[in-house]
Amino acid sequence: MMRLSDSIEQFIKELLNEESTEVELKRNELAEYFGCAPSQINYVLATRFSPDHGYLTESRRGGGGYIRIVRVVQAGSQRLMYLVNDRIGDSLGEEECLRLISQLKEQRIVTADEAALMASAVSTRALSVPVPDSLKNAMRAKMMKSMLMTIASRNRNQIQN
Structure with a gap:
């Protein structure tokens, strides 16, 4: 079963498809659509x-309030260097x-x-050595x-070849 936060995130990401890098929504309408409080929408926006x-x-x-979400478009190597x-x-x-790894996978x-x-x-398992956190x-x-430098280097080489 999908959690409400996941459903809201997925809904917004579907609106922000490949062609559209920006979407404008009304918080109250979105909250009404999902049957939740507007604060739940704020939570998803802040965390995801x-x-x-x-x-x-x-x-x-x-009254005429809105939320505008803009996907920052960066090339792979540019994102990695950031x-x-x-x-x-x-x-x-x-x-x-x-979370960063998941984003890199999501952005292909x-x-x-x-x-x-x-x-x-x-992972915690890989770093299970007796040293402070x-x-x-x-x-x-x-x-x-x-790892990111290696990937950025690989991406540059693929662009040049």
Whole structure:
């Protein structure tokens, strides 16, 4: 059974198909359609349509209020370099890593097999060594940056060939 948040996310992503990079919605109409409170719509927007997920949201409150969601279109290598240089700091938790990997797979920057390997490399199981979590998170950040640099390099080579 699909959770309400997942259903709302999927609905919005279907509206943002390949051709459309922007959609405008009315929060109350969307809440009515899904039979939920407008705050549930806000939750989905905040957690699944943030800049880290590749989206910008803009909203206007009031009677004629709306929500505009814009998918930020970046080429694969450009997106990867943003992640390496701006998004991933010196520390990255497992959940954050898995979210980034999922986005890369969704955006077809990595294959499902590559995503599975990446997720395995940053998993708690792979890092089950007797060191503090802060060190494990620092290792995850370095590993993610290294993997992303390799993928960006591969993508550049494919474009040149």
